[in-house]
Amino acid sequence: MNEKEQLLLSFIEENPFMTQQELSERSGISRSAVAGYISNLVRQGKILGRAYVIPKGNGITCIGGANIDRKLQLLGEMIPETSNPARSEQTSGGVARNVAENLGRLGKSTNLITVVGEDTEGSWLMNETKTFADVSGCQKLLNESTGAYSAVLDEKGELLFALADMNIYESVDIGFIERRWGLIASSEMVLLDTNFPEDVLKYIIRRCQSEGVPLAVIPVSAPKVKKLPTSLEGVSWFICNKREAEMYLDMTIETEGDYFKAAKELTMRGAERAVITRGDQGLIYYTTYNEATAILPPKVEVQDVTGAGDALVAGILFGYLKGSDTDGACRIGVICSSITLQSRHTVAPTLNESKLQQEFSLYY
Numbered sequence: 001m002n003e004k005e006q007l008l009l010s011f012i013e014e015n016p017f018m019t020q021q022e023l024s025e026r027s028g029i030s031r032s033a034v035a036g037y038i039s040n041l042v043r044q045g046k047i048l049g050r051a052y053v054i055p056k057g058n059g060i061t062c063i064g065g066a067n068i069d070r071k072l073q074l075l076g077e078m079i080p081e082t083s084n085p086a087r088s089e090q091t092s093g094g095v096a097r098n099v100a101e102n103l104g105r106l107g108k109s110t111n112l113i114t115v116v117g118e119d120t121e122g123s124w125l126m127n128e129t130k131t132f133a134d135v136s137g138c139q140k141l142l143n144e145s146t147g148a149y150s151a152v153l154d155e156k157g158e159l160l161f162a163l164a165d166m167n168i169y170e171s172v173d174i175g176f177i178e179r180r181w182g183l184i185a186s187s188e189m190v191l192l193d194t195n196f197p198e199d200v201l202k203y204i205i206r207r208c209q210s211e212g213v214p215l216a217v218i219p220v221s222a223p224k225v226k227k228l229p230t231s232l233e234g235v236s237w238f239i240c241n242k243r244e245a246e247m248y249l250d251m252t253i254e255t256e257g258d259y260f261k262a263a264k265e266l267t268m269r270g271a272e273r274a275v276i277t278r279g280d281q282g283l284i285y286y287t288t289y290n291e292a293t294a295i296l297p298p299k300v301e302v303q304d305v306t307g308a309g310d311a312l313v314a315g316i317l318f319g320y321l322k323g324s325d326t327d328g329a330c331r332i333g334v335i336c337s338s339i340t341l342q343s344r345h346t347v348a349p350t351l352n353e354s355k356l357q358q359e360f361s362l363y364y
Contacts, residue, residue, distance in 0.1 A: 062191040064095055069093030104132025169197070191215075310340075336351065
């Protein structure tokens with residue numbers, strides 16, 4: 001904000017029902033100029049609509065992918081070059097969407113900003129999501145197909161390989177984000193995955209930094225992590241897996257020391273808190289406050305690994321915004337991930353705050 005916008009905002013905070021003419025007379029700024037500054041304040045999310053409502057921490061806004069997830073799990077050991085018996089399932093997916101649903105199930109106010117196709121899949125996906133997150137920031141696009149992710153799992157539920165059709169996200173531009181900036185700027189925190197184009201990701205990171213909006217970044221995959229800028233200045237949480245960290249930092253991670261070295265490097269690049277997940281070995285974190293710890297997960301019977309990382313992210317952000325320190329937030333994330341691992345669903349239908357508290361008390 002410039003000085004005149006700050007002046008007008010101070011008057012509006014005193015009396016949200018002041019007319020633009022009254023603002024003009026009190027500030028000494030022309031009526032037409034006041035109208036322009038008011039429009040700027042609306043775009044920045046500093047005020048919302050008529051009567052100049054001042055936003056008050058509008059939950060967590062998740063920006064990124066919303067896909068149809070198709071999973072095929074082998075019923076026995078895979079035999080190459082022939083037909084293998086399998087069980088198939090279609091669920092709602094997408095990193096940002098999954099995190100939003102997990103947060104909604106935990107009782108956190110959540111918004112989703114994404115694009116889907118003007119097709120049956122897109123309509124189904126929005127209907128499945130709106131119970132847990134506000135989807136008014138989403139848009140259906142003509143002549144585009146809703147994003148699709150197809151995963152093949154072994155008989156133990158571990159991922160063998162996956163295929164992703166995410167072409168729809170190339171349609172997202174900076175204008176799409178600007179038109180939703182009022183919602184973004186009024187959020188307690190923003191969660192950004194790396195499905196959108198590189199210039200859009202850089203714009204969101206830069207603007208969140210300049211406006212002091214807390215930001216968590218999650219790379220969707222090792223290839224897509226390369227879309228991120230070298231500098232992570234303004235990123236409150238950077239949460240990734242081993243392969244994503246290796247790709248982003250151009251290094252090999254083999255030992256536990258390598259994990260901490262990589263996480264420290266992420267903070268050296270500007271991230272306030274860096275978390276690297278390690279599958280069934282839990283996670284490690286490193287912060288700019290020189291906090292560094294490895295957290296082991298509870299031993300559970302794994303039904304399906306799909307979505308466990310998204311649940312972990314949701315748990316971390318939920319705990320953090322509830323007032324937990326870095327260690328506590330990460331442990332909450334591990335428990336959310338553990339609950340999801342025990343479910344065949346991408347987002348565990350049993351996840352809620354009561355279940356989280358119960359499981360947390362058992363293990364930590």
